[in-house]
Amino acid sequence: MQLSGNSSQPEVFPATLLDLRRGDAAVLDSIDLPGDDARRLMEMGFLPGTRVTAGLSAPGGDPRVFQVDGSEVALRRETAKRLKVRLEKRPRPGGGKTPRT
Amino acid sequence: MSECSDCHSCGTTTVIEFPGPGGISATEPKVVAVIGPPNSGKTTLFNRLTGLRQKVANFPGVTVEQHTGMAELPDGRSIHLIDLPGVYSLSPRSEDEQVAYDVLTGNRADTPKPEAILLVLDSTNLARHLMLAAPILSLGVPTLIILNMADDLRNRGGHLDLDKLSAELGAPVALISARQGEGMDGVFKFLAGAMPRPAPKELPVLQDVPKCRQWAGRVGSQAAYRAPLAPQWTRRLDRLFLHPVAGPMVFVAVVFAVFQTIFNAAVPLMDGVKWLFDVSGAWMAAALPESLVRSLLVDGVWKGVGSVMVFLPQVLLLFLFIGILEDSGYLARAALIADRTMAKVGLQGKSFIPLLSAYACAVPAIMSTRTIENRRDRIATILIAPFMTCSARLPVYTLIIAAFIPQRHVVGPFLDSRAAAMLGLYVLGFLAAVVTARVLKSSILKSGRTPFLLEMPSYRWPTVQSIGLRLFDRSKVFVRRAGTVILLVTVILWAIANVPTQNGHPPAIENSLAGTIGRTIEPAIKPLGFNWKIGIGLITSLAARETIIATLGTIYGMDPKSHGLDLQNAIHRDLTPGGAVALLVFFAFAMQCMSTIAVVRRETGGWKWPILQFGYMSALAYAGAFVAAHVIR
Numbered sequence: 001m002q003l004s005g006n007s008s009q010p011e012v013f014p015a016t017l018l019d020l021r022r023g024d025a026a027v028l029d030s031i032d033l034p035g036d037d038a039r040r041l042m043e044m045g046f047l048p049g050t051r052v053t054a055g056l057s058a059p060g061g062d063p064r065v066f067q068v069d070g071s072e073v074a075l076r077r078e079t080a081k082r083l084k085v086r087l088e089k090r091p092r093p094g095g096g097k098t099p100r101t
Numbered sequence: 102m103s104e105c106s107d108c109h110s111c112g113t114t115t116v117i118e119f120p121g122p123g124g125i126s127a128t129e130p131k132v133v134a135v136i137g138p139p140n141s142g143k144t145t146l147f148n149r150l151t152g153l154r155q156k157v158a159n160f161p162g163v164t165v166e167q168h169t170g171m172a173e174l175p176d177g178r179s180i181h182l183i184d185l186p187g188v189y190s191l192s193p194r195s196e197d198e199q200v201a202y203d204v205l206t207g208n209r210a211d212t213p214k215p216e217a218i219l220l221v222l223d224s225t226n227l228a229r230h231l232m233l234a235a236p237i238l239s240l241g242v243p244t245l246i247i248l249n250m251a252d253d254l255r256n257r258g259g260h261l262d263l264d265k266l267s268a269e270l271g272a273p274v275a276l277i278s279a280r281q282g283e284g285m286d287g288v289f290k291f292l293a294g295a296m297p298r299p300a301p302k303e304l305p306v307l308q309d310v311p312k313c314r315q316w317a318g319r320v321g322s323q324a325a326y327r328a329p330l331a332p333q334w335t336r337r338l339d340r341l342f343l344h345p346v347a348g349p350m351v352f353v354a355v356v357f358a359v360f361q362t363i364f365n366a367a368v369p370l371m372d373g374v375k376w377l378f379d380v381s382g383a384w385m386a387a388a389l390p391e392s393l394v395r396s397l398l399v400d401g402v403w404k405g406v407g408s409v410m411v412f413l414p415q416v417l418l419l420f421l422f423i424g425i426l427e428d429s430g431y432l433a434r435a436a437l438i439a440d441r442t443m444a445k446v447g448l449q450g451k452s453f454i455p456l457l458s459a460y461a462c463a464v465p466a467i468m469s470t471r472t473i474e475n476r477r478d479r480i481a482t483i484l485i486a487p488f489m490t491c492s493a494r495l496p497v498y499t500l501i502i503a504a505f506i507p508q509r510h511v512v513g514p515f516l517d518s519r520a521a522a523m524l525g526l527y528v529l530g531f532l533a534a535v536v537t538a539r540v541l542k543s544s545i546l547k548s549g550r551t552p553f554l555l556e557m558p559s560y561r562w563p564t565v566q567s568i569g570l571r572l573f574d575r576s577k578v579f580v581r582r583a584g585t586v587i588l589l590v591t592v593i594l595w596a597i598a599n600v601p602t603q604n605g606h607p608p609a610i611e612n613s614l615a616g617t618i619g620r621t622i623e624p625a626i627k628p629l630g631f632n633w634k635i636g637i638g639l640i641t642s643l644a645a646r647e648t649i650i651a652t653l654g655t656i657y658g659m660d661p662k663s664h665g666l667d668l669q670n671a672i673h674r675d676l677t678p679g680g681a682v683a684l685l686v687f688f689a690f691a692m693q694c695m696s697t698i699a700v701v702r703r704e705t706g707g708w709k710w711p712i713l714q715f716g717y718m719s720a721l722a723y724a725g726a727f728v729a730a731h732v733i734r
Contacts, residue, residue, distance in 0.1 A: 033552065036194055037552050039192075039194075039310060040189075040474075040552070040554060041552065041554065042310040042311070042314075043189040043190055043232070043310060044189070044554060044556065045229050047310065047311050047314055048311070049311075055339075056339055056340070056343040057343065058343070058348075058437045058438050058440055058441060058450075059345050059348060059349050059438065059441070060441055062440075062441060063437060063440050063441075063450070063553060063555070065339075065343070065437070065557055069226075069228070069229050069314075070225070070226040070228065070229055070328060071226055071229065071556055071557075072556070072557040073554060073555065073556050073557065074437050074440075074553075074554070074555040074556075074557060075552065075553065075554065076440070076444075076552070076553045078552075079552035079553060079554075082552075
């Protein structure tokens with residue numbers, strides 16, 4: 001299911017939660033997962049339009065904790081990459097990861 | 102997902118209608134349901150209200166646990182409380198949500214429809230938790246909105262206007278701290294039926310999560326809700342516990358400390374229990390005249406029950422640890438750290454908690470797999486949990502190791518040969534679990550793609566009451582088992598070992614009914630190096646592993662050849678070293694526990710999985726023991 005928070009505006013920096021490094025924040029745009037899974041994520045706070053901040057992670061960076069809507073929820077990489085975000089600021093130049101286009 | 106899938110029509114609003122005038126003040130609530138999202142402190146409140154007057158069962162027909170209890174009001178009246186499972190919403194998708202929905206709407210024949218609801222929410226995360234208020238309030242049942250963790254909210258600078266919130270929601274509101282007992286008078290007032298009932302309000306469409314969240318946010322801001330600052334201590338502790346280097350070290354240290362405590366710190370306590378049983382047994386033996394009844398009471402029943410009760414301190418210490426880890430919030434971090442490793446065998450971080458618990462006992466471990474939403478992961482965890490070396494195996498291991506392995510140092514003063522053998526058996530069980538998980542998850546239990554979601558609760562001090570209640574509960578189960586299953590098996594064994602009588606005298610043990618049964622199965626177990634006496638022990642240990650000790654004690658005691666020897670020497674004369682190792686391997690793999698079989702049937706909702714599991718583990722035990730008996734001579 002595609003849940004779009006603001007589909008009329010073109011996305012400037014399309015990315016996923018996977019592209020966020022620790023401390024980075026972004027606004028969630030859509031959840032690319034089947035209905036029930038998306039709903040569960042939304043009930044945990046991952047609603048399109050919500051600000052998500054990447055937090056600490058397990059050793060090796062997977063799963064990672066995300067701060068969303070007053071809670072901290074850990075997601076595996078495979079789930080995090082299904083959550084599309086709009087980056088609030090340009091990625092730092094020379095950083096390890098750059099948003100995919 | 103359809104956003105308009107139920108009776109709450111899309112785009113319109115639902116108005117709650119409370120029952121006619123009078124409401125709860127006219128008819129005092131007799132049955133009250135407690136509901137709330139996970140980590141809202143719902144169970145803490147339930148424990149505070151009911152204390153020891155509670156019991157745990159299952160809702161008939163489903164695998165959802167039902168906690169019920171009696172709460173006493175200050176005026177002496179009693180209220181029947183039902184603690185429903187923690188849910189984020191009432192849309193019946195999971196079994197938990199279905200049960201919560203059915204109970205609240207009075208659609209379960211086995212549970213009376215609640216006359217009132219206590220909705221427990223976390224006040225430090227009000228806006229998100231308020232989303233559950235919409236479906237609950239729309240049921241039209243008198244509801245008290247309980248905002249829990251008032252102490253946290255205050256300490257972290259949060260704020261809200263209770264009266265405005267109550268007016269916005271159209272329901273009474275109480276701000277409490279269930280841990281500290283703060284604000285409980287408001288809860289009692291509601292339960293006594295004396296709380297004013299505000300006017301009904303408009304509620305959002307329930308199936309639409311974004312709209313529900315918007316509504317909850319609006320209600321929160323109308324009530325002047327100021328979210329508290331981020332929990333500084335939680336952030337600080339997480340920087341340590343989830344540190345790339347320090348985190349795993351703490352993790353290993355915690356697991357090590359758990360084992361160290363249950364195996365070393367528990368020893369004096371266990372010696373104390375053993376002493377109590379020895380002294381009282383000797384006293385009984387002296388007080389009773391020499392007879393068959395005395396041998397039954399002293400050698401059979403008392404020794405049998407005592408050999409199990411010795412392990413009570415160990416089981417309690419393990420549950421104490423797990424309780425502290427769970428209630429403090431560390432277990433969620435442990436699950437996070439363990440996730441990658443567990444993923445390698447196809448499982449996930451949430452399986453770590455049940456598997457750690459299974460080192461104490463598989464029964465509560467299997468019950469705690471409920472936190473795993475993915476059904477296939479959950480079944481895989483249930484199927485491998487009995488491979489973990491539970492405390493019931495310890496008396497068997499201890500006896501056989503002590504009988505066959507001389508004590509010597511292996512690695513300096515740190516590890517002697519007996520401890521090394523014990524460690525080896527732990528590793529053996531663990532490897533069997535890992536290989537089995539791998540096989541299951543790449544074949545019949547291959548997972549779909551249900552996302553792994555793990556909420557990280559804030560760290561909190563565990564309360565003495567919550568841990569104490571849990572330990573009390575565990576002791577009850579343990580003592581009951583020692584007192585019933587093991588007692589019964591011992592008495593039956595004693596009886597069949599004394600029939601048929603020959604010329605009015607009890608038969609020689611090999612001619613008794615028990616001996617006949619043992620000799621009948623002897624050909625099947627001979628390849629494993631076991632004789633018919635061990636065979637009888639294997640049969641009785643189907644009830645519970647540790648029963649074999651009381652059984653062998655009874656049989657050797659009745660056999661003139663070993664009469665007078667202590668159990669350790671008797672078994673040493675009766676088994677070859679190969680047979681002893683085979684017996685250890687057999688116990689490491691076999692599923693000899695009625696309670697586990699029963700709980701697997703209950704948790705998986707049928708006989709399919711317990712039968713498969715029993716067959717698989719028995720086959721593995723037989724094959725493993727066969728190999729051991731032929732390799733070691």
